[in-house]
Amino acid sequence: NMREWDAAGWQVLPGLATSKLGTRVLLLDEVDSTNRYLKERAGQLPHGTVCCTDYQNAGRGRLGRTWTAPRAAALALSVLFREEGPAAQLPLLCGIAVANALEALTGASFAIKWPNDIVCSGRKVCGILCESRPVQGGGLAVVAGIGVNLLQDGAWFAEAGLPFGGSVAMLTEKILSPWETAAVVLNRLEPLWERCRAEGFGALEPAYTARCISLGRQVRALSPAGEVRLEGTAVGIGPDGSLLIDDGRQVQAVAAGETSVRGFDGYI
Numbered sequence: 395n396m397r398e399w400d401a402a403g404w405q406v407l408p409g410l411a412t413s414k415l416g417t418r419v420l421l422l423d424e425v426d427s428t429n430r431y432l433k434e435r436a437g438q439l440p441h442g443t444v445c446c447t448d449y450q451n452a453g454r455g456r457l458g459r460t461w462t463a464p465r466a467a468a469l470a471l472s473v474l475f476r477e478e479g480p481a482a483q484l485p486l487l488c489g490i491a492v493a494n495a496l497e498a499l500t501g502a503s504f505a506i507k508w509p510n511d512i513v514c515s516g517r518k519v520c521g522i523l524c525e526s527r528p529v530q531g532g533g534l535a536v537v538a539g540i541g542v543n544l545l546q547d548g549a550w551f552a553e554a555g556l557p558f559g560g561s562v563a564m565l566t567e568k569i570l571s572p573w574e575t576a577a578v579v580l581n582r583l584e585p586l587w588e589r590c591r592a593e594g595f596g597a598l599e600p601a602y603t604a605r606c607i608s609l610g611r612q613v614r615a616l617s618p619a620g621e622v623r624l625e626g627t628a629v630g631i632g633p634d635g636s637l638l639i640d641d642g643r644q645v646q647a648v649a650a651g652e653t654s655v656r657g658f659d660g661y662i
């Protein structure tokens with residue numbers, strides 16, 4: 395992974411065309427977790443600061459899980475949001491941005507499994523974890539973390555015990571550079587964030603729904619501990635990004651922060 399610097403000494407992502415996200419970029423050889431790195435320094439760094447690394451030795455996943463990838467085989471990208479905005483819907487916006495970016499870069503189709511796993515040919519190629527913390531002087535800092543599997547092969551996922559995992563190379567035969575992928579994701583994410591701030595998630599809901607493969611399927615909503623909370627047909631996305639499930643008697647909403655869904659016969 396090549397590194398470039400601007401005149402002020404900040405690293406730059408080739409192809410970045412944003413006005414706020416990525417105006418400060420930190421590319422690290424190794425870090426525990428890019429999310430944790432930005433969260434710890436959130437009070438000192440400006441809105442839009444980006445942290446990427448070649449290798450995370452303690453990558454964090456949703457619902458307390460871990461996230462691993464071999465060195466230089468995946469993109470680990472975190473973005474710091476310090477301006478007020480639709481923090482609760484940020485994971486869904488990241489999902490739209492990543493799916494759009496990967497389609498543009500590979501020509502293959504990418505879908506979103508609610509709330510924000512990115513899926514290609516039935517396998518998860520990207521996971522998203524947004525974390526927030528209060529900062530001194532008031533306000534909330536939100537870190538959006540995006541992990542995209544780029545180069546791993548089927549044997550790696552089997553050995554890692556990830557039967558539903560896949561990489562962009564494995565599924566599309568395209569070799570993407572992590573930093574260029576990061577730039578394209580940020581180029582898509584910035585306008586989605588701005589539009590959602592201005593108009594609310596309702597304006598983006600059609601774009602999300604169009605990509606969401608969970609809809610129309612029989613799903614089980616699981617608690618972080620794996621208990622079944624609700625079973626039924628996923629029928630829609632609520633105005634706040636929740637998943638609407640029809641259990642045959644009534645339609646109930648489950649919130650993204652505390653739920654994962656599984657299909658009746660497998661991952662999707």
Ligand code: BTN
Pocket residue numbers: 426427428429430450452453454455456457459461469470471472511520521522523538539540541542
């Ligand atoms: C998931 O469980 O599906 C979410 C995985 C999120 C992984 C990314 S990689 C960059 C950022 N830093 C982390 O420690 N996690 C996120």
